[in-house]
Amino acid sequence: MKYFIVTYGCQMNVHDSEKIAAILESLDYQPAERREDADIIVFNTCAIREGAEDRVLGNIGNLKKMKKKNPDLIIAVCGCMTQKEQTANYLMNTFPFIDIVIGTFNLPKLGEYIKAVKTGRQLQLYPEGDIDESLPYKRTSGDNAWVNIMQGCNNFCTYCIVPYVRGREKSRKEESILSEIKDILAQGKYKKITLLGQNVNSYGGDLEPKVTFAQLLNDICAIDGDFTVSFMTSHPKDLTDDVIAAVAKQDKIEKYIHLPAQSGNDRILKLMNRKYTRQHYLEIIKKIRASIPNCRITSDFIVGFPTETEEEFNDTLSLVKEVRFDSIFAFMYSPRTGTVASNMEGQIPEKIKRQRVNKLLALEKLVQKEDNKR
Ligand code: 5AD
Numbered sequence: 298m299k300y301f302i303v304t305y306g307c308q309m310n311v312h313d314s315e316k317i318a319a320i321l322e323s324l325d326y327q328p329a330e331r332r333e334d335a336d337i338i339v340f341n342t343c344a345i346r347e348g349a350e351d352r353v354l355g356n357i358g359n360l361k362k363m364k365k366k367n368p369d370l371i372i373a374v375c376g377c378m379t380q381k382e383q384t385a386n387y388l389m390n391t392f393p394f395i396d397i398v399i400g401t402f403n404l405p406k407l408g409e410y411i412k413a414v415k416t417g418r419q420l421q422l423y424p425e426g427d428i429d430e431s432l433p434y435k436r437t438s439g440d441n442a443w444v445n446i447m448q449g450c451n452n453f454c455t456y457c458i459v460p461y462v463r464g465r466e467k468s469r470k471e472e473s474i475l476s477e478i479k480d481i482l483a484q485g486k487y488k489k490i491t492l493l494g495q496n497v498n499s500y501g502g503d504l505e506p507k508v509t510f511a512q513l514l515n516d517i518c519a520i521d522g523d524f525t526v527s528f529m530t531s532h533p534k535d536l537t538d539d540v541i542a543a544v545a546k547q548d549k550i551e552k553y554i555h556l557p558a559q560s561g562n563d564r565i566l567k568l569m570n571r572k573y574t575r576q577h578y579l580e581i582i583k584k585i586r587a588s589i590p591n592c593r594i595t596s597d598f599i600v601g602f603p604t605e606t607e608e609e610f611n612d613t614l615s616l617v618k619e620v621r622f623d624s625i626f627a628f629m630y631s632p633r634t635g636t637v638a639s640n641m642e643g644q645i646p647e648k649i650k651r652q653r654v655n656k657l658l659a660l661e662k663l664v665q666k667e668d669n670k671r
C-alpha cells in the first residue's frame with residue numbers, strides 16, 4: 298500500500314509531514330511517486346493567508362474524481378486549517394469524501410484513525426492533548442535535518458492565526474533537543490541542523506530551570522562533528538545580544554538571520570502588536586552588522602494592514618531602502634477570522650494592497666540589483 302503527502306506552508310509543516318510519513322510507514326505504507334498511485338493521500342494544510350487556504354480547497358475538490366474511481370482511497374486532511382473548528386466543519390460538510398479531518402495536536406493518533414476508517418467511519422477530530430515528541434520522523438530534506446525546539450506562539454500579533462492554531466509556546470527540554478541532534482549526527486548523512494520555532498528567541502523561558510536560546514545554541518555547537526546550525530524564525534523584540542554574540546562567535550552557526558519587520562511605520566507596528574519600533578528594529582540591524590560582518594539578513598513585510606495610509610506604507614519602503622535586506626518576503630494583508638485585525642475598521646481594498654505589494658517587490662528587486670553590481 299502506498300501513501301502520498303501534499304504539504305503546504307512553512308518548514309514547521311514540512312517537518313510535521315516527516316512525522317506523518319513515519320507514522321504511515323509504521324503502518325506498512327510505502328511512498329508513492331504520484332498521487333494517482335496512492336492508497337492514502339494526506340493534505341497537510343496551511344492557514345496563514347486566505348490564498349493558502351484557497352489553494353488547499355481547490356486541490357481537495359479535485360480529489361473527488363479520484364475517490365469516485367477508487368472508493369477505497371483514504372483521504373486525510375490535517376495541519377493548521379483543520380485545527381480551526383469552523384474550517385474543520387466546513388471541510389467535512391463541503392467535501393464528504395474526506396475520510397479523516399485531524400488537527401496537528403492529534404497527529405499521533407493518525408494510525409488509529411486510519412484503521413477506524415477502514416471499518417467505514419468518517420472521522421473529525423479536534424485539538425486535544427500535547428504533541429507527542431517521541432514520535433519518529435522520516436527525514437526528507439537531503440543533508441538538512443529539521444529540529445523543532447518549541448511549539449506555538451504567545452505573541453498574538455493582531456493579524457496572525459498561528460497562536461490560535463498552534464497553541465501557546467512550549468519549549469522542548471534542552472536534553473531532548475541535544476540528544477536528538479546527537480542521534481541525527483551519528484547517522485552520518487546530515488550536515489545541517491535547522492532549529493524550528495515560531496519565535497525561537499523566546500526558547501526556554503517556560504522551562505524549569507530556565508534556559509536561554511543563546512545557551513541552547515552554544516550547547517549545540519559544543520557537540521563534536523562537522524555540521525552547521527541555523528534557526529528560524531526570530532522576533533525582533535526578543536533577539537538578544539547574547540544570541541547575536543553566539544552567531545558571531547560560533548563557527549558552526551550560519552551567518553544568517555531571518556528577522557521579520559512586518560512594517561516600517563510605528564503606528565502600524567503598534568496596531569500589529571509587534572512590541573518594537575522602527576528605531577528599535579534599526580538598532581538591532583546595526584548591532585548584527587557590527588558584530589557579524591557579512592551576515593545575511595532577510596525579512597517579512599505585510600502591506601495593506603487595516604488603516605495603513607500611503608505615507609505609512611512609504612515608511613516600509615524607506616526601511617527596505619535603509620536596511621538593504623538580502624531578500625524579503627512581501628505579503629498582502631489577509632484577514633483571518635478570529636484575529637483582532639480582521640475586525641478592525643479601515644480594511645484596505647484589494648487593489649491598493651496589490652499596488653503596494655508590487656511597489657515593495659519592485660523596490661526589493663532594485664536594491665538587489667544595485668547590491669549585486671557592487
Ligand atoms: N496576512 C498576510 N501576511 C501574514 N503573515 C502572517 N499572517 C498574515 C496575514 N494575516 C505573514 C507575516 C509572517 C509570515 C510568515 O506571514 O509576514 O512573518
Ligand code: SF4
Nearest residue numbers: 450452453454457459
Ligand atoms: Fe504570528 Fe506574531 Fe507569533 Fe509570528 S510572532 S507566529 S507573526 S503571532
